[in-house]
Amino acid sequence: MEAPKVRNFYAVKVTGGQEISVAIMLEERIKTNGIGDVYSIIVPPGLKGYVIVESSGPHVVKFIIAGIRHVRGVAPGLVPKDDIMKMVSKKQTGPSIKTGDxxxxxxxxxxxxxxxxxxxxxxxxxxxxxxxxxxxxxxxxxxxxxxxxxxxx
The missing domain is CATH 2.30.30.30 (SH3 type barrels.)
Known part of the structure:
Protein backbone atom coordinates (compact mmCIF):
# COMPACT_ATOMS: atom_id res chain seq x y z
CA MET A 1 0.00 0.00 0.00
CA GLU A 2 1.31 3.43 -0.98
CA ALA A 3 1.74 6.09 1.70
CA PRO A 4 -0.49 9.19 1.30
CA LYS A 5 1.15 12.10 -0.49
CA VAL A 6 2.18 15.04 1.69
CA ARG A 7 1.03 18.38 0.33
CA ASN A 8 2.72 21.54 1.55
CA PHE A 9 2.65 25.12 0.32
CA TYR A 10 5.97 26.85 -0.40
CA ALA A 11 6.42 30.56 -1.10
CA VAL A 12 8.71 31.24 -4.07
CA LYS A 13 10.17 34.75 -4.08
CA VAL A 14 10.03 36.41 -7.50
CA THR A 15 10.65 39.84 -8.98
CA GLY A 16 7.66 42.12 -8.33
CA GLY A 17 5.31 42.24 -11.30
CA GLN A 18 6.63 38.98 -12.79
CA GLU A 19 4.42 36.60 -10.80
CA ILE A 20 2.25 35.43 -13.71
CA SER A 21 5.13 34.96 -16.14
CA VAL A 22 7.07 32.94 -13.53
CA ALA A 23 3.98 30.80 -12.86
CA ILE A 24 3.66 30.09 -16.60
CA MET A 25 7.35 29.17 -16.85
CA LEU A 26 7.02 26.84 -13.83
CA GLU A 27 3.99 25.19 -15.42
CA GLU A 28 5.87 24.62 -18.68
CA ARG A 29 8.84 23.10 -16.85
CA ILE A 30 6.56 20.78 -14.87
CA LYS A 31 4.79 19.64 -18.06
CA THR A 32 7.96 19.09 -20.10
CA ASN A 33 9.77 17.19 -17.33
CA GLY A 34 6.72 15.18 -16.28
CA ILE A 35 6.95 16.17 -12.62
CA GLY A 36 3.96 14.75 -10.79
CA ASP A 37 4.75 16.01 -7.29
CA VAL A 38 3.52 19.58 -7.93
CA TYR A 39 -0.20 19.90 -7.31
CA SER A 40 -0.86 23.61 -7.85
CA ILE A 41 0.74 26.96 -8.61
CA ILE A 42 -1.01 29.95 -7.05
CA VAL A 43 -0.48 33.62 -7.92
CA PRO A 44 -2.25 35.29 -4.98
CA PRO A 45 -3.98 38.56 -5.83
CA GLY A 46 -2.66 41.40 -3.71
CA LEU A 47 0.57 39.61 -2.72
CA LYS A 48 3.33 41.10 -4.83
CA GLY A 49 6.62 39.27 -5.28
CA TYR A 50 5.50 35.73 -4.40
CA VAL A 51 4.17 32.64 -6.15
CA ILE A 52 2.84 29.80 -3.99
CA VAL A 53 3.69 26.24 -5.08
CA GLU A 54 1.86 23.23 -3.62
CA SER A 55 4.25 20.31 -3.67
CA SER A 56 5.28 17.14 -1.85
CA GLY A 57 8.58 18.63 -0.64
CA PRO A 58 11.05 21.50 -0.86
CA HIS A 59 13.41 19.49 -3.06
CA VAL A 60 10.77 19.41 -5.81
CA VAL A 61 10.23 23.17 -5.61
CA LYS A 62 13.98 23.85 -5.72
CA PHE A 63 14.28 21.58 -8.76
CA ILE A 64 11.55 23.31 -10.76
CA ILE A 65 12.72 26.88 -9.96
CA ALA A 66 16.39 26.23 -10.76
CA GLY A 67 17.53 28.58 -13.51
CA ILE A 68 14.18 30.28 -14.08
CA ARG A 69 14.43 33.98 -14.73
CA HIS A 70 12.99 36.40 -12.12
CA VAL A 71 13.00 33.73 -9.37
CA ARG A 72 14.83 34.85 -6.22
CA GLY A 73 14.52 31.62 -4.23
CA VAL A 74 12.24 29.84 -1.81
CA ALA A 75 11.15 31.60 1.37
CA PRO A 76 12.03 29.60 4.49
CA GLY A 77 9.23 27.62 6.11
CA LEU A 78 5.79 26.62 4.92
CA VAL A 79 2.76 28.74 4.10
CA PRO A 80 -0.18 27.66 6.31
CA LYS A 81 -3.20 26.27 4.45
CA ASP A 82 -5.48 28.74 6.28
CA ASP A 83 -3.54 31.67 4.78
CA ILE A 84 -3.90 30.17 1.29
CA MET A 85 -7.66 29.81 1.76
CA LYS A 86 -7.92 33.47 2.81
CA MET A 87 -5.96 34.55 -0.28
CA VAL A 88 -8.03 32.64 -2.82
CA SER A 89 -11.50 32.73 -1.28
CA LYS A 90 -14.04 35.17 -2.68
CA LYS A 91 -14.44 38.28 -0.59
CA GLN A 92 -17.59 40.36 -0.38
CA THR A 93 -17.06 43.49 -2.42
CA GLY A 94 -18.71 46.81 -1.89
CA PRO A 95 -20.58 48.15 1.11
CA SER A 96 -23.17 46.11 2.96
CA ILE A 97 -26.45 47.75 2.06
CA LYS A 98 -30.12 46.85 2.01
CA THR A 99 -33.33 48.25 0.56
CA GLY A 100 -34.28 51.60 2.07
CA ASP A 101 -30.75 52.73 3.02
Whole structure:
Protein backbone atom coordinates (compact mmCIF):
# COMPACT_ATOMS: atom_id res chain seq x y z
CA MET A 1 0.00 0.00 0.00
CA GLU A 2 1.31 3.43 -0.98
CA ALA A 3 1.74 6.09 1.70
CA PRO A 4 -0.49 9.19 1.30
CA LYS A 5 1.15 12.10 -0.49
CA VAL A 6 2.18 15.04 1.69
CA ARG A 7 1.03 18.38 0.33
CA ASN A 8 2.72 21.54 1.55
CA PHE A 9 2.65 25.12 0.32
CA TYR A 10 5.97 26.85 -0.40
CA ALA A 11 6.42 30.56 -1.10
CA VAL A 12 8.71 31.24 -4.07
CA LYS A 13 10.17 34.75 -4.08
CA VAL A 14 10.03 36.41 -7.50
CA THR A 15 10.65 39.84 -8.98
CA GLY A 16 7.66 42.12 -8.33
CA GLY A 17 5.31 42.24 -11.30
CA GLN A 18 6.63 38.98 -12.79
CA GLU A 19 4.42 36.60 -10.80
CA ILE A 20 2.25 35.43 -13.71
CA SER A 21 5.13 34.96 -16.14
CA VAL A 22 7.07 32.94 -13.53
CA ALA A 23 3.98 30.80 -12.86
CA ILE A 24 3.66 30.09 -16.60
CA MET A 25 7.35 29.17 -16.85
CA LEU A 26 7.02 26.84 -13.83
CA GLU A 27 3.99 25.19 -15.42
CA GLU A 28 5.87 24.62 -18.68
CA ARG A 29 8.84 23.10 -16.85
CA ILE A 30 6.56 20.78 -14.87
CA LYS A 31 4.79 19.64 -18.06
CA THR A 32 7.96 19.09 -20.10
CA ASN A 33 9.77 17.19 -17.33
CA GLY A 34 6.72 15.18 -16.28
CA ILE A 35 6.95 16.17 -12.62
CA GLY A 36 3.96 14.75 -10.79
CA ASP A 37 4.75 16.01 -7.29
CA VAL A 38 3.52 19.58 -7.93
CA TYR A 39 -0.20 19.90 -7.31
CA SER A 40 -0.86 23.61 -7.85
CA ILE A 41 0.74 26.96 -8.61
CA ILE A 42 -1.01 29.95 -7.05
CA VAL A 43 -0.48 33.62 -7.92
CA PRO A 44 -2.25 35.29 -4.98
CA PRO A 45 -3.98 38.56 -5.83
CA GLY A 46 -2.66 41.40 -3.71
CA LEU A 47 0.57 39.61 -2.72
CA LYS A 48 3.33 41.10 -4.83
CA GLY A 49 6.62 39.27 -5.28
CA TYR A 50 5.50 35.73 -4.40
CA VAL A 51 4.17 32.64 -6.15
CA ILE A 52 2.84 29.80 -3.99
CA VAL A 53 3.69 26.24 -5.08
CA GLU A 54 1.86 23.23 -3.62
CA SER A 55 4.25 20.31 -3.67
CA SER A 56 5.28 17.14 -1.85
CA GLY A 57 8.58 18.63 -0.64
CA PRO A 58 11.05 21.50 -0.86
CA HIS A 59 13.41 19.49 -3.06
CA VAL A 60 10.77 19.41 -5.81
CA VAL A 61 10.23 23.17 -5.61
CA LYS A 62 13.98 23.85 -5.72
CA PHE A 63 14.28 21.58 -8.76
CA ILE A 64 11.55 23.31 -10.76
CA ILE A 65 12.72 26.88 -9.96
CA ALA A 66 16.39 26.23 -10.76
CA GLY A 67 17.53 28.58 -13.51
CA ILE A 68 14.18 30.28 -14.08
CA ARG A 69 14.43 33.98 -14.73
CA HIS A 70 12.99 36.40 -12.12
CA VAL A 71 13.00 33.73 -9.37
CA ARG A 72 14.83 34.85 -6.22
CA GLY A 73 14.52 31.62 -4.23
CA VAL A 74 12.24 29.84 -1.81
CA ALA A 75 11.15 31.60 1.37
CA PRO A 76 12.03 29.60 4.49
CA GLY A 77 9.23 27.62 6.11
CA LEU A 78 5.79 26.62 4.92
CA VAL A 79 2.76 28.74 4.10
CA PRO A 80 -0.18 27.66 6.31
CA LYS A 81 -3.20 26.27 4.45
CA ASP A 82 -5.48 28.74 6.28
CA ASP A 83 -3.54 31.67 4.78
CA ILE A 84 -3.90 30.17 1.29
CA MET A 85 -7.66 29.81 1.76
CA LYS A 86 -7.92 33.47 2.81
CA MET A 87 -5.96 34.55 -0.28
CA VAL A 88 -8.03 32.64 -2.82
CA SER A 89 -11.50 32.73 -1.28
CA LYS A 90 -14.04 35.17 -2.68
CA LYS A 91 -14.44 38.28 -0.59
CA GLN A 92 -17.59 40.36 -0.38
CA THR A 93 -17.06 43.49 -2.42
CA GLY A 94 -18.71 46.81 -1.89
CA PRO A 95 -20.58 48.15 1.11
CA SER A 96 -23.17 46.11 2.96
CA ILE A 97 -26.45 47.75 2.06
CA LYS A 98 -30.12 46.85 2.01
CA THR A 99 -33.33 48.25 0.56
CA GLY A 100 -34.28 51.60 2.07
CA ASP A 101 -30.75 52.73 3.02
CA UNK A 102 -29.68 56.28 2.25
CA UNK A 103 -26.51 56.45 0.14
CA UNK A 104 -24.31 58.95 -1.62
CA UNK A 105 -23.09 58.34 -5.16
CA UNK A 106 -19.28 58.67 -5.15
CA UNK A 107 -18.51 58.36 -8.88
CA UNK A 108 -20.15 58.54 -12.27
CA UNK A 109 -22.57 61.14 -13.66
CA UNK A 110 -24.59 61.26 -10.41
CA UNK A 111 -21.54 61.88 -8.18
CA UNK A 112 -22.33 63.78 -5.00
CA UNK A 113 -26.08 63.15 -5.13
CA UNK A 114 -28.08 61.59 -2.30
CA UNK A 115 -30.20 58.55 -3.13
CA UNK A 116 -32.32 55.84 -1.56
CA UNK A 117 -31.71 52.17 -2.30
CA UNK A 118 -34.72 50.62 -4.04
CA UNK A 119 -33.19 47.17 -4.66
CA UNK A 120 -29.79 45.46 -4.45
CA UNK A 121 -28.61 42.59 -6.67
CA UNK A 122 -25.56 41.08 -4.95
CA UNK A 123 -24.95 38.54 -7.73
CA UNK A 124 -24.56 41.22 -10.39
CA UNK A 125 -23.06 43.81 -8.01
CA UNK A 126 -25.67 46.39 -8.98
CA UNK A 127 -27.99 48.61 -7.02
CA UNK A 128 -31.16 50.43 -8.15
CA UNK A 129 -31.34 53.91 -6.65
CA UNK A 130 -34.01 56.58 -6.41
CA UNK A 131 -32.14 59.89 -6.85
CA UNK A 132 -33.58 62.28 -4.22
CA UNK A 133 -32.11 65.50 -5.61
CA UNK A 134 -33.97 65.17 -8.91
CA UNK A 135 -36.98 67.35 -9.79
CA UNK A 136 -38.88 64.25 -10.94
CA UNK A 137 -38.74 60.58 -9.82
CA UNK A 138 -35.50 59.20 -11.25
CA UNK A 139 -34.41 55.59 -10.79
CA UNK A 140 -30.95 54.50 -11.96
CA UNK A 141 -29.02 51.23 -11.84
CA UNK A 142 -25.33 51.60 -11.02
CA UNK A 143 -22.52 49.34 -9.75
CA UNK A 144 -22.46 48.95 -5.97
CA UNK A 145 -18.84 50.16 -5.77
CA UNK A 146 -19.99 53.63 -6.86
CA UNK A 147 -22.00 54.30 -3.69
CA UNK A 148 -21.25 55.01 -0.04
CA UNK A 149 -23.74 54.39 2.78
CA UNK A 150 -24.88 57.57 4.54
CA UNK A 151 -27.68 56.48 6.85
CA UNK A 152 -29.12 53.05 7.69
CA UNK A 153 -32.86 52.58 8.03
Missing amino acids: MVEVVSGPFRGMQAQVMSYNADRGEVVLNILESAFPLQVTIPVDQIRPVKKT
